[in-house]
Amino acid sequence: GNGGGTTADQEPAAGASSAAPGSALKVGLAFDVGGRGDKSFNDAAYAGLEKAKTELGAEIKELSPSADGSNRGDLLRQLADAGFNPIIGVGFAYAEDVKKAAEEYPEIQFAVVDSASNAPNVTGLLFAEEQGSYLAGVAAATKSESGHVGFVGGVESDLIKKFEAGFVAGVKSVKADAKIDIKYLSPDGDFTGFKAPDKGKVAAEKMYQDGADIVYHASGDSGLGVFQAAAAAQKKAIGVDSDQRQTVKETDLQSVIMTSMLKRVDVGVFEFIKAFQGGAKGGANVTYDLKVDGVGLSTTGGEIDDIKDKLDAARKDIVDGKITVPAKP
Amino acid sequence: MTRIGKYHVTLIGVAALILLMSLVRIVSGQEDITSSGTFAAALLLAVPIALAGLGGLWAERAGVVNIGLEGMMVLGTWFAGWAGYQWGAVAALVAGLLGGALGGLLHAIATVSFGVDHIISGVAINLLGPGVTRFLSEVLYQEGTSASDAGAGITSSPAISSPAPSISLPVLSDGPDLLGRLENTHWFLLSDLAGILRGLTHDVNVLVIVAVLMLPLTFFVLWHTAFGLRLRSAGENPWAAESLGVNVYLIKYAAVVISGAFAGLGGVFLVFVSTKYVEGQTQGRGFIGLAAMIFGNWRPGGLTAGASLFGYANGLQLRSTGAVTTFFLFGAVLLLAYLVLQVRRLISADRPAELAATSARQYTLMALAALGAVILFWLWLTVGQLPDEFVYITPHVLTLLVLLVASQRLRMPKADGVRYRRGEQH
């Protein structure tokens, strides 16, 4: 191997080798469709895994599913059969497969990102996207001059609807009469909406033309189109998942990204592995919310520094339970 | 009917359509029906379909069915992204063209040299395109490479280093933006015209202009040059062409490679729009392009109409979910127009024999049309918002409807899809 797999140096032999001496912790991770190197969700999970390797001395192995995702369950089993423990499935699509694998391998600990735990040896790594999105909504509404903002969702799935719900609640909390345009690019089950920058652009363009001045997107690669539309309209956009002002390399697009709603999958993955090493057992959900900084807003560029107080107040209200953010629109 | 006649009919048709749109806009209050934004979006979404359709046209006019357009388009996007981030937009253009052409070459080798069934080869290329590009990404964009540092990942390339320029029509749609002002007055017909024109001329990517020019260019080359005549003869009767000394293999090779290049160009366009290669961004446009071409009766003009329909329905759908319900109103008005025409014919009919012959069928048809109009009108009044799933399929349903009405007038090249071998007759 030439660096394609991070375990290449530790595990030169092909296939599943028996437990390498000296390394008790063998962590397996199965990505969602798209796989390692998507600069997004999967990579965030990988970052957590890699951190576990360096900080916890874990032996790691990560697998990507086939393009149609039909072999998610098999990947989990292959990891289990190869002696990995714990094993993490990235993405809610793994919910069912993790549940079944967990039944078959009761001695192994599993975790699934974005889905609730449903077995004694499964940990659900949940993220309070709605809380982060709420803050994004607050930021958008506060910064908006026109009182008109927008939301572009990639696929109309319940996950993305959490983003929408939180964002809408956040906006309304600041300006109850604010106008919010909402558009999804593809229906549930058709994941092309995450890969259509041109459609993202058209949808966002319409919002900007109608007077919106800030658009929040939760649409994967399609968000690129949203940023372009923002740049063309000389307005602002809010990124998602990672600090897109840093991950997006185009300088003209960086400047339109007012902030990004962070979803710290890396934190979730790392914390889970760490807890496992500490002997924790599954069967519960861990929600990474505002309280533990599992979600949040990025501040790169300093554009929301001026409303920091307001954001902190909202954050505090949520953490204190004064505000319950809805997870469904 | 002479060509002039057809041309006039087309013009009248377009005028009637705009009038209808304008009416529907006024009645429904959905400004997006003719807004410049919708038309700009329609153009953006129609161009890759039209380019894929042109790819299909070139191949099928030469007698080779090209269902592999999708795979060739994928190759186009990947190579455009790969060259684009390193050497800029021009390199992206060239590389995308070459990438698509490479897919075309593969198809040509299989179908022309080895006589493989065209559909089979196309299916294989549709498998290969995404596989090869994914593989290349895994090799070239893996972590630690310079590409990766520039923003590449397994599913996307870095942004192209110099984006393709966009231009606008001076004064009219930019600067003072006269068309834009006219559009905003929301006058009947005038504003609609202004909106349409502005949408098609404001901030247009140069590649759009290139693509749009390709349509008349294709028409010119295929119907008014010696090369075009030979190419079409290979699709109509390759044995006749062979007997006159035309090198049919060479022609077919050229046509299929050009076809691939057009699909690749469609891919380049997608990359220019998103400024980078994104895995899966072709989204089946190769297939849609093929549909647009068949819809357009294997002609550039018809293909334009097909691609426009798709682009428009898709653009409208993305911009305004509400506007889509006005398609019900469209349909109702069209059915009404049909009814009025039929009634007029009935009234003015002075041939009772004919009348008697066709009346039963005709009356049923008219009754159905009336019923349809009423239902559509009722739907328009009552359905506030369609479930999104139904909104997404608007273009596909419209295509099916149009094919149902017009299919029997289509005429494909006679030797399209036929395995041709030199020296072997039929």
Place this chain on the structure above:
Amino acid sequence: MPAGLNRALLTVVGAVVAIILAIAICSVAIVIAGGRPLDALAAFFDFGETARAQANSVAAFLNRAVPLYIAGLAVAIGFRMNLFNIGVEGQYRIAAVCAAFVGSTFTAPAPIRITVIILVAAIVGGLYALIPAVMKVTRGVNEVIATIMLNYIAINLSTFLVRGPFAGERAEGQLTTTTPPLPASGMFPDLNFLFEGFGLLPPTRNGGLWGFLVVAAVLGIVIWFVLERTRFGFNVKASGLNSPAALASGVNPKTMVIAAMVLSGAVAGLIGLPEILGDRGAFNSNFTAGLGFLGIAVALLGRNKPGGIAIAALLFAFLDRGQGALQFADVPASVITIIQGAIVLLVVVANEMTNRFALRLEERRAAQQLGRHTPVEVTA
């Protein structure tokens, strides 16, 4: 029938050469990627160390072959008469969502419930395929375009159904939308006893080795009989080889289009069932997609004959199973798609060449055996 034997032999030789070539091409790709082709090859055959891993791998391999096989059969029925049913993709999705929902709505003994599910799937798939068939027969709409459009419509329609009218209860925090689950008794019995019979560990993989494998095998035999032995199959073949001749012989092309398309759609309707009845017990928003398109490749590779399709489906499934193993060996898993594409293309080219060669052989043999009016005989 030595001629037939010759032909079969030639076909096999051609296919083997093509597959070797495809492997060679991929080896080059792997070398370019900095990997070792032999590692990759080993990975494909590495079914794991432990008995449990091996049983799971075998089950994964065979289970993957089942839907691919059914998809190949569905596509082949149309292709046999030059009817390009590209719409298998849409047909199976619609059928799967309806069958899963209907199956979950009533209580009945398992055999009845399963029969009903299979019937519903076949009927819905057949009805959905009826649309392009009727469009073709009455209005001359090209079936390739119609089915492509109907695929998009089916994907959206199935989403609409699973989100709306057919949606089932969802657990707290579950993000996939799904139809109500079948009870355990509604699932198809597995074939794990086969492993035990051989003294092996049964796969622990949920659902084990899918029992639907048997249905697929039976289906294949039935379709073989239908296509090769019945009058309907003869008419399909005649229409495919020479439609004007079929017409003149009394075959009604319209009936044939409708019958073949509906049969193709009905078989297509079953594609999703192995997954529903063997594993998931429901249709959900991340139900395996793309099997219809893969079915086209499988059917073509198998020359539209049930036996060939079985081999092709097994080959594809075998390669697909390598997905994880290759990654364990640090080889990019996308070589699988490349191999699959290359094999389809090369096998088809090889088919073409061997076919031509076989025909020529046949002609020559006929001419030689006859010593007919031909001017001078070539002595071989």
Place this chain on the structure above:
Amino acid sequence: MSADTLATVKPAVELEGITKRFPGVVANHDIRITVQPGTVHAIVGENGAGKSTLMKILYGMQKPDEGTIKVNGVEVSFRTPSDAIGVGIGMVHQHFMLADNFTVLENIVLGAEPKKGGRLDTVGARRRITELAGTHGLRVDPDKLVEDLGVGDRQRVEILKVLYRGARILILDEPTAVLVPQEVEELFQNLRELRADGLTVIFISHKLDEVLDIADAITVIRRGTTVAEVDPSEVTARQLAELMVGSELPTPETRESTVTDTVALRAAHLTMEADGHHPLPKGTSITQYADKLRAEGKRLLLDDVSFEIHKGEILGIAGVEGNGQSELIEALMGIRPAHGRIDLDFHDISAWSTLKRREAGIGYIPEDRHRQGLLLEASLWENRVLGHQTRKPARRGIWVDRRASRADTERIVKDYDVRTPSVDTLALALSGGNQQKLIVGREMSGDPAFLIAAHPTRGVDVGAQAAIWDHLRDARAAGLAVLLISADLDELIGLSDSIRVIYRGRLVAALDPSDITPERLGGYMTGAIAGNEET
């Protein structure tokens, strides 16, 4: 072109020792032919003798395995037709080589397009074509679509294609096969003009009197090799034919009439519109409807066609191709809807499907065996099943009875002398004549009541021809009613008990075969002679 003046002494074409092998067949073997410039040189030989192959070699479409070609005294070697075109050779093929969806002009200029600034120079091309057409008396409209042309016009387009390229040596491979005598005469007039202009014509035909009429020299080919070089003024058609086959010739002769009084098939007022089938208006008769359509200037493919065929009768239909014969067959077979009534054995079958008609005992020998008669890539026994799927011996419940079908195919192979290694051989491996015999045998199976025989011996050599004629006569004697459609007027006159002429979709004349000559028949067929002759 200047070479022509020099070459008056040199032969226009010299073929030396040409040999061409196909898998299993030697099509040409050591062929030697010398063609003098400014002459019409005929090549005759039975089917499959190798004439077309030889001409394709001369035209660069196929490469000879051995031998040399000299054109105007210069040795040449052609790789493609363009090389042959380059030295002034042009060829009109046995089958039309025209793109239907192209105009006449496009078909003519294809491959030799005049250009003007990158564009196709249609103006110049049109001028040249009109000019050429004028000088050689080949009238055509350059802007018409070829699909709208009749066969005569198409043949002229083919010749114009050749002349347009400035060919000085013309190869015409069976140009008269689809023409009626008047059109043939017209063509010959054109050829004589061309000869007078100094062009050389190589002419292939199976119609030996035509050959004797036009040729200046004749080469006879048998079994792929040249067997004789004769002077047309010194041989009779019969001698020539015997040279071709090397044996005595059969002729179709009617023996004593077997016509009975029982009507087997009656067709009444068959009418078919060109622009699709419309239902008949209520209360109008078909005749009135046809009158009305005619008055409106609508084209009728079948125009009020009525006839009866008795058991044991062969009714011949004469007509130039494209006058409604195919449509008549399609109407009788139920392949295409038409107005009118058809009775078979006193049952009205006009609403029946093709299948039901076949089951009721209609047999059909199609005009194009490859298109409508055979599954080329299926075995002989499967071809035996074709058309009999629902009848014994092919049928057994829902199954195809393979064993019985094989056995019955063996019977046909034996009775009809189909030369084949086995019944599992693919149909495409058989020669045309043997394929035809198989079809005849198949259609005669299961005791048909009525047989449509369209060009039953087209492209079949003399031996097979005689056999097929015998089978038709035997079946007639056994009471079969036959509708015979043939372009071979000798066959038509020889076999038929009565003849009807079809012209523009109408039956225009009823003739008695015993006192009609092919020439007179041709007159009726082209509409040159109008009126009726009583049988």
